Amino acid sequence: MIERIDPVNRLIYLDASSAASTLHPIDLYREMRQMREDDETIRGFDPFLVMKGSDKKNASGSKRTERYLVLLDGTRIVPFDTDQTLAIDGTIISDDGLEGPECFNTSSVSSTVNINYTPKQVEVIVVETGGSALTLEEHNKLMDIGDKLTDLDIVRAISFTDVP
Numbered sequence: 001m002i003e004r005i006d007p008v009n010r011l012i013y014l015d016a017s018s019a020a021s022t023l024h025p026i027d028l029y030r031e032m033r034q035m036r037e038d039d040e041t042i043r044g045f046d047p048f049l050v051m052k053g054s055d056k057k058n059a060s061g062s063k064r065t066e067r068y069l070v071l072l073d074g075t076r077i078v079p080f081d082t083d084q085t086l087a088i089d090g091t092i093i094s095d096d097g098l099e100g101p102e103c104f105n106t107s108s109v110s111s112t113v114n115i116n117y118t119p120k121q122v123e124v125i126v127v128e129t130g131g132s133a134l135t136l137e138e139h140n141k142l143m144d145i146g147d148k149l150t151d152l153d154i155v156r157a158i159s160f161t162d163v164p
Helices: 016-020 025-038 136-148 152-157
Strands: 002-006 011-014 049-052 068-071 076-078 084-089 092-094 113-118
Touching: 002 025, 016 084, 025 049, 025 068
Parallel strands: 011 076, 068 092, 084 113
Antiparallel strands: 002 011, 049 068
């Protein structure tokens, strides 16, 4: 979905496939991560996006936010230059206080681009089940898992998105 990233101006250019599909913020984040891994010219720059979620919405922490994409340090998304309605299914914000269509830079786009922004209307409800702390045996088993994850491919497969 990403054609290229201009790391100096912090612009993420979408490709033609984005005009014919619904943009899910998590897909944009995953692709940006893969591009940073594959392209040394952008790897040296601070990350452009981060996925967040499960932030507390109330004092008890029983209600939490959904996953959302945060554009970092002035990063903006440039839609593909074609007449289109760009459908966004999920929440996109920036770390400088913008949301949805405001996170897009259309100044270099000569076509008509309408942004149909539909943030998720969800929250995560945390239900305490009572339970107790881990036993020493359970704790040790959990710690052993980290020691066994030395294969880079296994470590790459585990990411923020794998956490419910």
